[in-house]
Amino acid sequence: MSAATDTSPASAVARDAGAHPRREGTGLWTTVRALLRKELLVELRTLESVPGMSLFALSTFVVFHFALNRGSVEGDLAAGILWVTLLFAAILGVNRLFVADAEQGGFDGFLLAPVDRSAMLFAKALTLLAYLVVLELIAVPAFSILLLGPPIGPALGGLVATLALADIGVAVIGTLVGALAVQTRARDLLGPLLALPLFVPIVIGAARATEPLLVGAHTGTPGARWLATLGVYDLLFGLIAYALFDFLLED
Amino acid sequence: MYGKGLRALSISTVVAMTAALTLVFFYAPLEAEQGFLQKIFYVHVPLAIVSLCGFVLGGLLAIAHLRTRDPRWDFRSYVAIHMSLIFGLATLITGSIWAKGSWGHWWVWDEPTLVSFLIVFLLYATYQPLRFAIEDPERQARYASVFAVTAGAFVPLNFIAVRMSTAFLHPRVLGSTSNLPGPMALTFLISLIAIALLYATLCKYELTAKHTRAQVRALRRRLAGEESGRAGEGGRTSRSAAPSALPAGSVGPRPAGQAARTAGYPIKGHT
Numbered sequence: 001m002s003a004a005t006d007t008s009p010a011s012a013v014a015r016d017a018g019a020h021p022r023r024e025g026t027g028l029w030t031t032v033r034a035l036l037r038k039e040l041l042v043e044l045r046t047l048e049s050v051p052g053m054s055l056f057a058l059s060t061f062v063v064f065h066f067a068l069n070r071g072s073v074e075g076d077l078a079a080g081i082l083w084v085t086l087l088f089a090a091i092l093g094v095n096r097l098f099v100a101d102a103e104q105g106g107f108d109g110f111l112l113a114p115v116d117r118s119a120m121l122f123a124k125a126l127t128l129l130a131y132l133v134v135l136e137l138i139a140v141p142a143f144s145i146l147l148l149g150p151p152i153g154p155a156l157g158g159l160v161a162t163l164a165l166a167d168i169g170v171a172v173i174g175t176l177v178g179a180l181a182v183q184t185r186a187r188d189l190l191g192p193l194l195a196l197p198l199f200v201p202i203v204i205g206a207a208r209a210t211e212p213l214l215v216g217a218h219t220g221t222p223g224a225r226w227l228a229t230l231g232v233y234d235l236l237f238g239l240i241a242y243a244l245f246d247f248l249l250e251d
Numbered sequence: 252m253y254g255k256g257l258r259a260l261s262i263s264t265v266v267a268m269t270a271a272l273t274l275v276f277f278y279a280p281l282e283a284e285q286g287f288l289q290k291i292f293y294v295h296v297p298l299a300i301v302s303l304c305g306f307v308l309g310g311l312l313a314i315a316h317l318r319t320r321d322p323r324w325d326f327r328s329y330v331a332i333h334m335s336l337i338f339g340l341a342t343l344i345t346g347s348i349w350a351k352g353s354w355g356h357w358w359v360w361d362e363p364t365l366v367s368f369l370i371v372f373l374l375y376a377t378y379q380p381l382r383f384a385i386e387d388p389e390r391q392a393r394y395a396s397v398f399a400v401t402a403g404a405f406v407p408l409n410f411i412a413v414r415m416s417t418a419f420l421h422p423r424v425l426g427s428t429s430n431l432p433g434p435m436a437l438t439f440l441i442s443l444i445a446i447a448l449l450y451a452t453l454c455k456y457e458l459t460a461k462h463t464r465a466q467v468r469a470l471r472r473r474l475a476g477e478e479s480g481r482a483g484e485g486g487r488t489s490r491s492a493a494p495s496a497l498p499a500g501s502v503g504p505r506p507a508g509q510a511a512r513t514a515g516y517p518i519k520g521h522t
């Protein structure tokens with residue numbers, strides 16, 4: 001994500017075209033970069049997804065406070081609240097991800113361009129990943145202020161690793177599900193219904209990995225086993241999405 | 252075309268089911284701890300196995316559809332998943348009864364197989380809503396296939412993940428057939444074959460029924476076209492748009508305005 005966000009988009013495209021003469025036409029990554037630039041630019045100008053997702057996460061923490069009637073949580077309860085909130089907020093982003101493309105002709109424009117169709121998958125997954133990172137930059141500190149009992153400082157390293165691995169999986173699955181659901185009549189309903197069961201293994205891995213980080217005074221390390229589960233799941237779903245995504249784009 | 256061998260398959264299913272039930276009730280020994288209740292195992296576990304294999308089969312058929320673009324593969328994939336969903340529901344119900352009988356609760360979260368099965372079932376329960384929320388038939392088939400492949404691959408992944416998440420709290424006495432005593436293993440095997448045959452037969456019936464209905468619908472439409480072609484501005488009309496959305500009996504007289512607009516229009520492939 002950072003590769004594309006911190007460079008000036010226009011110069012990135014120009015430099016890429018000039019610096020890689022071995023690529024004839026438009027390379028995959030040039031396309032991905034151009035699409036990613038478009039997505040982030042649109043989001044920056046419209047602010048449709050990320051603020052909504054962040055606000056949703058904050059409201060959910062408040063709801064959890066009253067629903068559980070607790071001032072502070074720790075351990076497995078804290079991990080559960082954090083992951084439920086993050087995943088539901090992510091689903092909001094998944095639902096919005098392809099709407100503009102479907103309604104305003106983005107798909108048609110992309111299909112007319114002589115570029116690799118997988119570029120759309122990579123660009124959208126990276127976009128969603130960027131949304132999730134911003135969401136977590138807001139939601140995790142808010143969680144530690146509003147609800148978390150033990151200090152979050154010592155847990156930060158392990159938490160970042162878990163969040164990163166889980167985010168990759170959510171981004172890949174979210175992109176696939178978003179593209180599936182957006183062409184249906186009941187897209188807002190089907191997106192979450194399709195996404196939640198596919199997210200279950202991520203919840204298992206992420207919540208179990210986060211749990212020892214959020215207990216009491218001394219925090220443990222995330223179980224390597226759970227991080228490995230997340231990594232393998234990301235990899236396998238990445239391959240599945242890569243193999244299948246092209247079929248969603250032909251019309 | 253799908254009806255061939257249907258009678259033989261039906262008869263062998265009935266024979267196998269009878270044999271399996273006879274073995275279950277009169278041959279298989281009572282299990283020491285659970286007694287008679289354990290006999291649900293001969294129905295529940297084969298149902299679960301066949302249903303999961305059906306989900307994966309639906310994914311494989313969907314791969315064939317995506318590779319060949321032949322709508323018949325999508326049709327088979329749809330039937331495989333549809334039937335697996337029904338078997339899946341039966342699995343959940345029998346599993347729940349078994350859990351209530353042996354552990355005293357309708358639902359236990361400690362049993363990884365049961366939990367993973369529920370997750371898989373919930374995922375596949377969105378197959379039909381997804382499918383029928385897409386109007387264009389070609390896109391419907393393509394999207395449904397993408398879903399079927401994704402979900403088919405998700406089945407084993409999910410089982411591994413859920414199995415990992417649960418420490419082996421309950422001894423898995425019935426994990427595999429290898430540790431079953433001889434008569435029980437034999438009964439289980441025959442039950443598995445019987446349920447698999449039942450699955451195959453029901454799939455074949457559904458394929459045949461749906462195919463026949465489509466044929467009847469096509470013939471009726473042609474007949475209607477013929478009439479409207481002859482009568483000039485006769486009551487019946489034929490339109491090719493969205494045939495699948497039309498119930499079989501609904502091809503009838505149309506409102507006069509529409510009839511006047513479309514009547515006498517030459518039908519493609521028919522003069």
